[in-house]
Amino acid sequence: MNGSQDATAALDETDLALLEQVEADFDVSLETIADELGLSKSAVHYRLNKLEANGVIRGVTADVDPLALGLELTAVTDVMVTHETGYSEAIGESLVALDGVEHVYYTMGDVDFVVVSRVQSRDQLNDLIDRIVAVEGVNETASKFVLDEFDDHAVSSNLTPAARNAILEPADR
Amino acid sequence: MNGSQDATAALDETDLALLEQVEADFDVSLETIADELGLSKSAVHYRLNKLEANGVIRGVTADVDPLALGLELTAVTDVMVTHETGYSEAIGESLVALDGVEHVYYTMGDVDFVVVSRVQSRDQLNDLIDRIVAVEGVNETASKFVLDEFDDHAVSSNLTPAARNAILEPADR
DNA sequence: AATGAAATCGACCAGCA
DNA sequence: TGCTGGTCGATTTCATT
Numbered sequence: 101m102n103g104s105q106d107a108t109a110a111l112d113e114t115d116l117a118l119l120e121q122v123e124a125d126f127d128v129s130l131e132t133i134a135d136e137l138g139l140s141k142s143a144v145h146y147r148l149n150k151l152e153a154n155g156v157i158r159g160v161t162a163d164v165d166p167l168a169l170g171l172e173l174t175a176v177t178d179v180m181v182t183h184e185t186g187y188s189e190a191i192g193e194s195l196v197a198l199d200g201v202e203h204v205y206y207t208m209g210d211v212d213f214v215v216v217s218r219v220q221s222r223d224q225l226n227d228l229i230d231r232i233v234a235v236e237g238v239n240e241t242a243s244k245f246v247l248d249e250f251d252d253h254a255v256s257s258n259l260t261p262a263a264r265n266a267i268l269e270p271a272d273r
Numbered sequence: 274m275n276g277s278q279d280a281t282a283a284l285d286e287t288d289l290a291l292l293e294q295v296e297a298d299f300d301v302s303l304e305t306i307a308d309e310l311g312l313s314k315s316a317v318h319y320r321l322n323k324l325e326a327n328g329v330i331r332g333v334t335a336d337v338d339p340l341a342l343g344l345e346l347t348a349v350t351d352v353m354v355t356h357e358t359g360y361s362e363a364i365g366e367s368l369v370a371l372d373g374v375e376h377v378y379y380t381m382g383d384v385d386f387v388v389v390s391r392v393q394s395r396d397q398l399n400d401l402i403d404r405i406v407a408v409e410g411v412n413e414t415a416s417k418f419v420l421d422e423f424d425d426h427a428v429s430s431n432l433t434p435a436a437r438n439a440i441l442e443p444a445d446r
Numbered sequence: 447a448a449t450g451a452a453a454t455c456g457a458c459c460a461g462c463a
Numbered sequence: 464t465g466c467t468g469g470t471c472g473a474t475t476t477c478a479t480t
């Protein structure tokens with residue numbers, strides 16, 4: 101054990117470039133990635149394995165278009181809980197377990213939870229809000245329709261220069 | 274061309290089961306998936322190709338853990354714009370283009386945009402909020418720290434029974 | 447940490463129900 | 464259209480440096 105941080109794995113610029121590639125598209129051949137990075141196929145594979153072993157890459161998944169499944173309605177719902185007990189984690193887990201709920205953020209401030217959900221219709225949204233209110237501890241909700249949505253799901257290509265530097269040059273260097 | 278909807282591709286239960294599998298983990302072998310679904314490898318491959326051709330599967334990507342990159346701070350920022358011009362799309366695109374911004378929701382109501390972002394430190398969050406305010410048309414912001422987060426990124430395994438039925442039994446049947 | 451060879455797996459094709 | 468079985472190419476693994 102040395103003095104390096106546990107949370108942040110030691111990454112170099114090649115790792116970051118590799119992450120940007122596979123986070124954007126893991127369906128390309130290793131050869132294509134290897135060419136772009138100036139590495140051999142085996143080297144790319146070796147680094148990918150290391151990144152997965154370190155927990156940097158959590159997994160590889162298919163991205164499903166919600167619209168293709170008819171989920172055309174997105175809502176942002178503010179959820180207030182009855183009193184600040186220590187049950188925030190249980191409530192958060194109950195909320196995310198509801199069908200249709202995609203993200204749950206437990207926040208500081210007057211709103212306790214921000215819930216993002218996807219459904220097909222207004223009927224389904226009404227039903228979902230009913231199920232949110234039925235969660236033990238939930239007091240009040242306020243929902244907003246989402247008219248338009250913009251996403252940048254990639255993490256590694258979305259870093260500020262400061263964040264990049266912090267990753268490439270750990271504090272204990 | 275028949276009377277089927279454009280938006281919602283015709284999917285059967287096998288397709289949904291397949292989507293649940295690959296949305297949870299695309300790193301397993303085709304044989305494993307085939308066994309669980311009671312299909313042959315070729316059939317699985319055939320359906321995957323079709324789902325991708327239909328736009329149901331948008332792509333295959335690596336999931337990177339933000340914490341592994343030191344992005345331990347999540348914030349939800351409400352953004353009010355100066356006046357309801359027709360530039361909401363331009364503003365949304367400007368917001369999501371900012372480094373650190375992950376989701377942007379353009380909403381109906383008193384708040385115009387809900388922005389979810391990830392950074393490493395309070396310094397970086399201050400900087401990000403400055404950059405949000407600097408976006409043309411942005412008037413006022415209010416940020417909340419996220420203390421805890423719960424996600425269900427999978428779309429196909431997150432459907433209400435009503436939504437499942439609507440997918441399996443199109444209206445024009 | 448990276449390489450090259452051997453085993454394994456996935457992509458594609460022609461044909462069939 | 465949905466699927467089968469086989470072939471070829473790509474990927475994963477491992478011994479080696």
